[in-house]
Amino acid sequence: MKKLVHNIRLQLESGNDLILASIVESSGSTPRSSGSKMAVRRDGKIDGTIGGGLVEALVQRAAAKLFDIQNIAISFKEFDLSNTLAANADMICGGHVTVMMEHLHADKETTDIYIKFDDCLKLGQKVTILSLMDNEENSTTSIRILLTQNQAIPEVQGFSEKSVSELQAASLKKDSPIIQDNHNQRLIAESFTPQPSLFIFGAGHVSRPTAALATTVNFRTVILDDRIDFANIERFPEADEIEVLPDFNNAFANLEVTEDSYIIIVTRGHLHDKTVLAQALKTPACYVGMIGSSKKRNAIYDALLEEGVTQTSIDRCHCPIGLGIGAQTPEEIAVSIVAELIKKRAGD
Known part of the structure; x- marks a missing residue:
């Protein structure tokens, strides 16, 4: 994860947009579990992995389309690999995955978050990323907040300080994103523990x-x-x-x-x-x-x-x-x- 975050930082600092794909839910015999991540560039090159093979190819194809849809900030894609699609790809058995795909624009706000994210991991500090979005399959808005160790819980529109704190605590115990819905909004918390x-x-x-x-x-x-x-x-x-x-x-x-x-x-x-x-x-x-x-x-x-x-x-x-x-x-x-x-x- 540390290497992926650093490479994302370098790409954003160079002015290159990315699509960050994260598995948020998986079932069956899928190659990688929830929390796996992969960054896709405009030229189709990838960094990181969400399992390789069919899943990765499908996500790369979906990412290529998202680059050209400017009003979508976060999109959730479901892939069913338990049918003929999996058989045709020579998969012994399939499964089902839900992938969160974030359009990381190379703007100052996003770049600054990943610079701080990268620096924290290098210093051995735990980090939590909060993403606030519309409660839709395709969200037109995305607000990211980076929380470092011992940082006070910030105000998040539509969510109480207690609910944000509980969400962060839950994410620190799990290696995959935690999602909480609140009427027309969705808050996603994902925590990252530094390597030993x-x-x-x-x-x-x-x-x-x-x-x-x-x-x-x-x-x-x-x-x-x-x-x-x-x-x-x-x-x-x-x-x-x-x-x-x-x-x-x-x-x-x-x-x-x-x-x-x-x-x-x-x-x-x-x-x-x-x-x-x-x-x-x-x-x-x-x-x-x-x-x-x-x-x-x-x-x-x-x-x-x-x-x-x-x-x-x-x-x-x-x-x-x-x-x-x-x-x-x-x-x-x-x-x-x-x-x-x-x-x-x-x-x-």
Whole structure:
């Protein structure tokens, strides 16, 4: 989702209108569930996916028509794939999907919302998008409101503050849009939870492929080092944040580490690794990993035990880091590390 939002922002900033297609309801054996999204450009190219195949082709065809109907802001399209249409497309079994299609005009108001949306996701903040429209299959009006974390509930015409608050709360618990009708109006709330944060301490040769690969599998990457020549956008163009530290002694001072956070320690030296690990073990992070041989690990662990760190805390650390796949090169090591992160995230 983060990549899709960023690409939508870039398209709007470049003056290109889009049709944003979102599955709001699905049943049967449809390829993707509610909440799946895809942006369609005027030239027919797409970003994101709502399942591929027949559904995607039908939505692309419908989007091409919407570009030329200026008075429709949001349209709901229903696709029945449980009949001959599905059989002719070689689908083993079909289903039914309802797709919300929004015409995102490249105007200042819409562009500003997606700029803020993109920035919030990069910072790891939850976001809720409220869309107010006519209670019709095709709405000629659409008012979008972006709510960030801890923001006061705004006034929404036709809906009480309580109903808006309840709608937002419900959307935060669900991965798909929540729709509430009120006479001739419809309010849609959709919340987006940021990807889990991955804090990578050290910006050396292993960090670069690790950060790049972790980003592709939906981790929010934060690079931290005390060397500006290493911790910079040129070396880590995919990173969500890059922080140059004065040193590693207070490495977590400006970080918000939660139970959903992951920490990787790959600094340039044993002493730095030990300094960061001592701090990392005090956080609630669900994963702490440190690169290094068994000899290096044991030396650091012994030093920490002498300083009063408990064995229970030390046992939280994954070291040597990564799954045992015989990795040798930085790129192979990155694969082993990210594979272990995925395994942890999956609950294994």
